[in-house]
Amino acid sequence: MKNSNLMASTLTGHAPSTGRSLVIHPSPKRPPRELRDALRTPEARLEEAVALASAINLEVAYAALVPLAKPKPATLIGSGSVESLGAVVTEREVGVAVVDATVSPVQQRNLEKAWGCKVIDRTGLILEIFGARARTHEGRLQVELAALTYQRSRLVRSWTHLERQRGGFGFLGGPGESQLEIDRRLIGERIARIKKELEDTKRTRALHRDARKRVPYPVVALVGYTNAGKSTLFNRLTRATVRAEDLLFATLDPTLRRLALPSGRSAILSDTVGFISDLPHQLIAAFRATLEEVTEANLIVHVRDANHPDTEAQRRDVQSVLTELGIGAQVEHGLLEALNKIDLLEPATRAALLGQALRNDGAVPISAATGEGCDRLLSLIDERVDGDRRLFDLNVPLTDGAAIAWLYRNGDVVSRRDDEERAHLSVRLADADLGRFRSRQIHH
Numbered sequence: 001m002k003n004s005n006l007m008a009s010t011l012t013g014h015a016p017s018t019g020r021s022l023v024i025h026p027s028p029k030r031p032p033r034e035l036r037d038a039l040r041t042p043e044a045r046l047e048e049a050v051a052l053a054s055a056i057n058l059e060v061a062y063a064a065l066v067p068l069a070k071p072k073p074a075t076l077i078g079s080g081s082v083e084s085l086g087a088v089v090t091e092r093e094v095g096v097a098v099v100d101a102t103v104s105p106v107q108q109r110n111l112e113k114a115w116g117c118k119v120i121d122r123t124g125l126i127l128e129i130f131g132a133r134a135r136t137h138e139g140r141l142q143v144e145l146a147a148l149t150y151q152r153s154r155l156v157r158s159w160t161h162l163e164r165q166r167g168g169f170g171f172l173g174g175p176g177e178s179q180l181e182i183d184r185r186l187i188g189e190r191i192a193r194i195k196k197e198l199e200d201t202k203r204t205r206a207l208h209r210d211a212r213k214r215v216p217y218p219v220v221a222l223v224g225y226t227n228a229g230k231s232t233l234f235n236r237l238t239r240a241t242v243r244a245e246d247l248l249f250a251t252l253d254p255t256l257r258r259l260a261l262p263s264g265r266s267a268i269l270s271d272t273v274g275f276i277s278d279l280p281h282q283l284i285a286a287f288r289a290t291l292e293e294v295t296e297a298n299l300i301v302h303v304r305d306a307n308h309p310d311t312e313a314q315r316r317d318v319q320s321v322l323t324e325l326g327i328g329a330q331v332e333h334g335l336l337e338a339l340n341k342i343d344l345l346e347p348a349t350r351a352a353l354l355g356q357a358l359r360n361d362g363a364v365p366i367s368a369a370t371g372e373g374c375d376r377l378l379s380l381i382d383e384r385v386d387g388d389r390r391l392f393d394l395n396v397p398l399t400d401g402a403a404i405a406w407l408y409r410n411g412d413v414v415s416r417r418d419d420e421e422r423a424h425l426s427v428r429l430a431d432a433d434l435g436r437f438r439s440r441q442i443h444h
């Protein structure tokens with residue numbers, strides 16, 4: 001019972017599911033050099049933060065960019081901003097302030113005190129959304145794990161902060177400290193229990209996947225930035241009804257359906273969780289399970305919102321997460337792009353996009369809403385999806401000429417780069433052949 005209370009306060013303690021909110025995006029005056037060529041503007045970031053807040057039914061009463069010359073250790077933003085925003089909080093009866101940045105526990109507490117309302121940061125907000133959206137048992141476990149990990153890191157930090165403040169005056173230590181210790185222990189125990197349970201579900205899922213592998217259906221995974229239209233496309237292609245809504249992160253759990261291809265073959269289509277920029281690291285780890293479907297896919301279809309002003313920045317975000325997941329080879333050579341929402345484009349932009357697409361069979365303009373272009377997408381999927389073969393990145397010592405030759409003979413080498421010692425190859429191979437290759441390497 002105690003533990004479930006802990007859970008409830010983790011996921012709902014920061015913000016009520018409804019309420020008036022204020023959303024700010026602290027933005028440096030001059031973006032740091034490495035970000036200067038990023039396409040995303042502070043305005044677009046603020047807009048996304050507002051959309052995220054709306055995704056958990058927060059009524060956004062006020063949204064603003066807050067200049068950030070130099071982050072203040074105590075409050076992140078400058079005292080002038082703290083004060084003027086405090087007035088807004090009172091005036092508009094704001095219950096939750098969303099600060100679209102990473103806010104330390106100390107800063108959070110100070111801002112809450114100054115404003116007299118709850119404060120949550122970007123990670124907290126995304127956790128709230130994930131908590132509200134997770135449908136399956138496994139999805140909920142993953143979100144809880146991420147939330148607890150986040151909470152524990154904050155407890156640890158705020159605790160050491162108190163220690164430091166108190167210096168050597170041990171006698172000042174009050175009951176608060178030991179309460180934190182208890183919380184930490186409870187959280188630690190709960191985390192261990194969830195991890196074990198997740199291991200179990202993972203094993204079950206691996207069994208299912210093995211069973212599926214015996215049925216020789218290739219897996220096609222839809223990936224993309226949140227709200228790009230993955231679920232809408234999934235529904236159109238499989239004629240299923242999966243929740244498709246104008247909500248960020250409408251889908252959290254992997255959804256699989258059979259896909260009938262024009263050639264008469266079948267594939268399995270997988271709809272996945274949407275990506276977002278600056279996805280908190282704890283969440284990437286927690287959603288590895290959802291993305292497992294992606295790393296195992298024979299073909300990845302990147303669904304893009306062609307009508308979004310930040311469509312290029314979104315594309316890079318998605319590709320860098322995929323690369324982080326260890327499927328850089330797919331990203332470089334095997335990805336199919338579905339340029340979605342062309343029904344919303346200006347006629348000129350639309351014509352240009354359709355013209356380019358004629359010369360490029362790696363990108364298909366479509367509208368998941370109207371169905372335009374979806375037949376062409378299906379036939380490209382049909383062409384690309386190659387039985388049970390997948391793209392792998394392999395490194396082979398240049399001295400092992402026989403192994404390299406074996407790969408050329410048994411696989412389809414898509415690219416090769418040699419350095420002093422090794423050949424780095426991207427090879428399309430059947431899983432069974434990869435196994436054969438690996439054991440061959442061990443025996444040599």
Ligand SMILES: Nc1nc2c(ncn2[C@@H]2O[C@H](COP(=O)(O)OP(=O)(O)OP(=O)(O)O)[C@@H](O)[C@H]2O)c(=O)[nH]1
Nearest residue numbers: 226227228229230231232245249250251274368369
């Ligand atoms: N006009 C238009 N709207 C579309 C199209 N495809 C999707 N939408 C809308 O875009 C919104 C998001 O669609 P979803 O299919 O839920 O997007 P998603 O990528 O699954 O989003 P998450 O699961 O939240 O990551 C919905 O309001 C859809 O109706 C399209 O081709 N044209």
Ligand SMILES: [Mg+2]
Nearest residue numbers: 230231250251
């Ligand atoms: Mg979806």
